[in-house]
Amino acid sequence: MNATETAQYILNQDFFSQWMNIQLIDIRENYCLIEMPIKKEMLNGLKTVHGGITFAFADSALAFSSNNRGDAAVALNCSINFLKAGKEGDVFRAESILVNETRKTAVYDISITNQNQENIAKFVGTVYKINRKVAEL
Template structure:
């Protein structure tokens, strides 16, 4: 799945750890990701968290997609920061799952940048959730 994800590859997102129900990914904040306030645009932080979520919920095998997600931005990231997103499964029930992703700044301070909660749904072979 990740090999075919052109958006994540184009942003330099890298998978550093993958196990069942868990994924860790990194992304460096580039000059193209900084908004008018000179901080990382929230959409890029969300994209990193969403990609980690996707890898974690697809780690079980069946094709799984997002049914919904929300993010809370806690602190700002800046140009040059390396962000680390750690996605962890909280529960799976039927074809549904709940995953939490913490995005931190790499390095000594390890500041939390965002908290993300994703809800997953395993889809049928024809691509329909239901």
């Protein structure tokens, strides 16, 4: 499978990303650009996007970019900085870019923006390569 086919394979099994209505926009090896519309069920008590939703969206971007070569990797450490509150009706985009790779780990920078290209969050994720193929799991 190529990178796009592998990412689609992962999405087909990822019911939470499906619930978030994540769309794969651009998939290349160790890279992804995904999109998600913000719906009412994603808001917190202050009527802004729940931080857990923003984190989960970035985590999905990490999964699609770090696994799309077919070699399985799992999150080892992740951190997020929330820069601007999202609201219902927004469309979030996450771009995940590989910044460092070793034999067993890789680090990705993930930027989340809205439909106006405003910065919503900055996420850094480290993955651990588990020496298995995505298709085996």
